[in-house]
Amino acid sequence: MSYTLDVRDLADLARGAALLGTGGGGDPYIGRLLVEQALRDGPGTITVLDPAELGDDDLVIPTAQMGAPTVMVEKIPRGDEAVAALRALEVHLGRRADATMPIECGGINSMIPLLVAARTGLPVVDADGMGRAFPELQMETFSVYGVPGSPLAIGGENGETVVIDTGADNKRLEWxxxxxxxxxxxVAHIAEYAMSGADVKRTAVPNTLTLGLRIGRALRTAREEHRDPVEALAETMSGTLYDKVRVLFRGKVVDVERRTVAGFARGSATLAAFEGGGRLELTFQNENLVARADGEVRCVVPDLICVLEADSGEPITTEGLRYGQRAVVVGISAPDLMRSPEALAVFGPGAFGLEVGFRPVEDLVSL
Amino acid sequence: MSYTLDVRDLADLARGAALLGTGGGGDPYIGRLLVEQALRDGPGTITVLDPAELGDDDLVIPTAQMGAPTVMVEKIPRGDEAVAALRALEVHLGRRADATMPIECGGINSMIPLLVAARTGLPVVDADGMGRAFPELQMETFSVYGVPGSPLAIGGENGETVVIDTGADNKRLEWxxxxxxxxxxxVAHIAEYAMSGADVKRTAVPNTLTLGLRIGRALRTAREEHRDPVEALAETMSGTLYDKVRVLFRGKVVDVERRTVAGFARGSATLAAFEGGGRLELTFQNENLVARADGEVRCVVPDLICVLEADSGEPITTEGLRYGQRAVVVGISAPDLMRSPEALAVFGPGAFGLEVGFRPVEDLVSL
Known part of the structure; x- marks a missing residue:
C-alpha cells in the first residue's frame, strides 16, 4: 500500500536503514538531515509507492550515493547532486522518470531517493535491489535477474555530470x-538501473523502505520501554522475507583495524565475550561480510550481520566501531531471491574473495 | 589548401609527428599501422581540409588517444575506439560531425583522426590545439581561447562509452x-572540443598536419642524401610559425629515470657531451619540459625540445630513450599564439610545477 512519509518518520527510518546496512551503506544520519532540510523547504511529505501499484510501463530511475562510508561522514553533499544525476540520465534516455527508488535500502541510500523525491516531487518506490547494503554497484537483484545498470549517470558537487554505458557488463560499470x-x-551521486515498472516487480526486493521504518520504530520503542532490542527486532522480522533472527555474540569491541583503500573501507573488528574467553571476528568491506566465533563461521554474506549497541539497540556502522563498545551481534536471514545460485554468484562470499561457502544463518546458529 | 593523403605519406607524417611530439604524444608508429590497415580496407585516401576552407557553421569533432606513452606501446588499440567516441559525442550533441581534427599534432594523436577519417569518410582538418604534444587535455589553444573541452566522450575496447561534462572547467575534465x-x-580514446568552423579558425594552430608531413619528408631526404638532419629541419621550419631552430646539445644518453605514475610517464634523462665534460638534463612528463645544460636552462615548455638520433635524424621519444644512444637535442620556437600570457598560464612551465620562468629559446641560445 502506498502512503506518505513526513519528517517525523525519518529518525526511525534512519535507524532501521542503519541496521539493514549491516555495518555499511554509509551512516544515514547525514542523509536524514538533508531530507529534513528538503522537506522543510518543499512539499512537506514524500509519497512512498508500493511496487504493486506501479504501471508496467512506468519509468523508474533509482538514485543513490556511492563511495567509502569513511569518506561520506566527512564530505557532506551539497544536496542536489543526486537530482543532477537523475536529470542527466533522463536527458540521455530522452524520457522523464515517473518515480525514483533506492538501489540499496541499507544505510544512507535509503535516504538519497527520499532527498530526490522531496526536491522533485517524484514518488519513491518501496523496494530496492540489495535488500540490505553491499559495497559494489553490480551487487543488485536487478543485475542478477537481468536488468543492466547501464547507462549510469553521476552528478558531482561542482555541477559536473558523467554518463557511463558498459552495455550488459555491470562489473565493468562498477569499475x-x-x-x-x-x-x-x-563519493559520487548516481542514477542507474533505469527500468520499467514491470521489471521492478520482477527483480526488486519489495517493501524494504517500510521494513526499515518498522525496524527503526521497534528499536526505539524497545528502548523507551526498557525491552531487549533483539527480542523486538525478532518480532518485527517475523512474517517478513527476513524471518530468521539469531544472536551471534554478545561482547566488547577489543580491536578494530580499518583502512580506506581503492575507494572502500576494508578491515576487521574483534569482540571479546562479556563472560568467558570467547571472541568474535568480523571482516568487512564497507559492510560486515563474515562473522567467525573462535574461528568458526557463524554468519556469512548475503545474510545480514548487524552490530547493535548492547543497551540501546542502536546499530553501529563499521566506521563507527570503537574500542570498548558493548555490543550484541545479530545474524538475519536474507530473502530467498538473494540466496539463489545466481544471486550468490554476484554477492555471495566468493564474490568478495572469501574462502567460505554460503550457509544460511539458521543452519549455522540454532535459536 | 586541401589535398588528399595516401598510404605512402604516412611514414613521413609519423616521423614529423614524432618530432612535434617533443618526446611524448605516444609513438606514432602504432597509429600509422592502424591507419594503413584502415586505408587498405576502405577508401584508400584521406581528405586533409585546410581550416580556411571550413564553413563557419560546420561542426568539427576532434578525436584523440589519451594515456601514458609507456602504456600505448604495449596496449594496441582495436582500431574503432575513437570512432565509437566520436559517435557517442554525436549522439550526445544530437548532431553529426562535418569533419574530425587532431587536438594534438605531435605523436600518435596525429594519426588517430586519420584513422577515424579512413573509417568514416570524414575529412580531417589540417590544424590542432597543441601545436606539438602536451600531457593534459586542458593544455589546448582551444581551451586558452575559450572553447570548452566538454562534453568529452570516451570509447573503450569493450564497446563501453563514457560522456563527461564539466562545463567550462577543462582542468576538472582532464582529472x-x-x-x-x-x-x-x-589509455582511452576520446572525442572532445567539438566546435564550429569559426572557432577552429579563431583558436587552432593551423596547418600542423602538413607541417608534420614536411618535417618527416625533410628528415628522410636528409638521411638519403647524407645531409645534416638539423640543417634540413631548420630549412623546413623557416617561413612557418615555428621559425627558430637551435641546437641545444650533442652527446650520448648516460642516464634515464622513468616511472609511470598517476597515468603519466614522468622522469628525466641525462646526456654527456661527445667532447668535454658538459651534461644536459631533460625533465619530462610524457613530453620533454625543460632542458638544462650544466644546470642552466636552454629551452623550456611550450617551446619544443626534440631529441634526434645523431646520425639518422630519427626522433626519439621519452619512452624510447636508452643508455648509450647518440643524440642531438634541438630547441624550436613555439608559435606566438602559444606564447601569450593566457597560453603560458595553461601550458607554460608554471602549469607543470616547474620553478622556471618562460624564456624564448632564441633568447636562451644563440644561432
Missing amino acids: LARGIAIRLGG | LARGIAIRLGG
Missing part, C-alpha cells in the same frame, strides 16, 4: 564509476 | 577523464 567516485573525492 | 583512462588500462 569505471568507482574510478570517477575516487576522483570526485571518494 | 575525471584521466580517472577513466587509468581504469581502462592506461
Whole structure:
C-alpha cells in the first residue's frame, strides 16, 4: 500500500536503514538531515509507492550515493547532486522518470531517493535491489535477474555530470564509476538501473523502505520501554522475507583495524565475550561480510550481520566501531531471491574473495 | 589548401609527428599501422581540409588517444575506439560531425583522426590545439581561447562509452577523464572540443598536419642524401610559425629515470657531451619540459625540445630513450599564439610545477 512519509518518520527510518546496512551503506544520519532540510523547504511529505501499484510501463530511475562510508561522514553533499544525476540520465534516455527508488535500502541510500523525491516531487518506490547494503554497484537483484545498470549517470558537487554505458557488463560499470567516485573525492551521486515498472516487480526486493521504518520504530520503542532490542527486532522480522533472527555474540569491541583503500573501507573488528574467553571476528568491506566465533563461521554474506549497541539497540556502522563498545551481534536471514545460485554468484562470499561457502544463518546458529 | 593523403605519406607524417611530439604524444608508429590497415580496407585516401576552407557553421569533432606513452606501446588499440567516441559525442550533441581534427599534432594523436577519417569518410582538418604534444587535455589553444573541452566522450575496447561534462572547467575534465583512462588500462580514446568552423579558425594552430608531413619528408631526404638532419629541419621550419631552430646539445644518453605514475610517464634523462665534460638534463612528463645544460636552462615548455638520433635524424621519444644512444637535442620556437600570457598560464612551465620562468629559446641560445 502506498502512503506518505513526513519528517517525523525519518529518525526511525534512519535507524532501521542503519541496521539493514549491516555495518555499511554509509551512516544515514547525514542523509536524514538533508531530507529534513528538503522537506522543510518543499512539499512537506514524500509519497512512498508500493511496487504493486506501479504501471508496467512506468519509468523508474533509482538514485543513490556511492563511495567509502569513511569518506561520506566527512564530505557532506551539497544536496542536489543526486537530482543532477537523475536529470542527466533522463536527458540521455530522452524520457522523464515517473518515480525514483533506492538501489540499496541499507544505510544512507535509503535516504538519497527520499532527498530526490522531496526536491522533485517524484514518488519513491518501496523496494530496492540489495535488500540490505553491499559495497559494489553490480551487487543488485536487478543485475542478477537481468536488468543492466547501464547507462549510469553521476552528478558531482561542482555541477559536473558523467554518463557511463558498459552495455550488459555491470562489473565493468562498477569499475569505471568507482574510478570517477575516487576522483570526485571518494563519493559520487548516481542514477542507474533505469527500468520499467514491470521489471521492478520482477527483480526488486519489495517493501524494504517500510521494513526499515518498522525496524527503526521497534528499536526505539524497545528502548523507551526498557525491552531487549533483539527480542523486538525478532518480532518485527517475523512474517517478513527476513524471518530468521539469531544472536551471534554478545561482547566488547577489543580491536578494530580499518583502512580506506581503492575507494572502500576494508578491515576487521574483534569482540571479546562479556563472560568467558570467547571472541568474535568480523571482516568487512564497507559492510560486515563474515562473522567467525573462535574461528568458526557463524554468519556469512548475503545474510545480514548487524552490530547493535548492547543497551540501546542502536546499530553501529563499521566506521563507527570503537574500542570498548558493548555490543550484541545479530545474524538475519536474507530473502530467498538473494540466496539463489545466481544471486550468490554476484554477492555471495566468493564474490568478495572469501574462502567460505554460503550457509544460511539458521543452519549455522540454532535459536 | 586541401589535398588528399595516401598510404605512402604516412611514414613521413609519423616521423614529423614524432618530432612535434617533443618526446611524448605516444609513438606514432602504432597509429600509422592502424591507419594503413584502415586505408587498405576502405577508401584508400584521406581528405586533409585546410581550416580556411571550413564553413563557419560546420561542426568539427576532434578525436584523440589519451594515456601514458609507456602504456600505448604495449596496449594496441582495436582500431574503432575513437570512432565509437566520436559517435557517442554525436549522439550526445544530437548532431553529426562535418569533419574530425587532431587536438594534438605531435605523436600518435596525429594519426588517430586519420584513422577515424579512413573509417568514416570524414575529412580531417589540417590544424590542432597543441601545436606539438602536451600531457593534459586542458593544455589546448582551444581551451586558452575559450572553447570548452566538454562534453568529452570516451570509447573503450569493450564497446563501453563514457560522456563527461564539466562545463567550462577543462582542468576538472582532464582529472575525471584521466580517472577513466587509468581504469581502462592506461589509455582511452576520446572525442572532445567539438566546435564550429569559426572557432577552429579563431583558436587552432593551423596547418600542423602538413607541417608534420614536411618535417618527416625533410628528415628522410636528409638521411638519403647524407645531409645534416638539423640543417634540413631548420630549412623546413623557416617561413612557418615555428621559425627558430637551435641546437641545444650533442652527446650520448648516460642516464634515464622513468616511472609511470598517476597515468603519466614522468622522469628525466641525462646526456654527456661527445667532447668535454658538459651534461644536459631533460625533465619530462610524457613530453620533454625543460632542458638544462650544466644546470642552466636552454629551452623550456611550450617551446619544443626534440631529441634526434645523431646520425639518422630519427626522433626519439621519452619512452624510447636508452643508455648509450647518440643524440642531438634541438630547441624550436613555439608559435606566438602559444606564447601569450593566457597560453603560458595553461601550458607554460608554471602549469607543470616547474620553478622556471618562460624564456624564448632564441633568447636562451644563440644561432
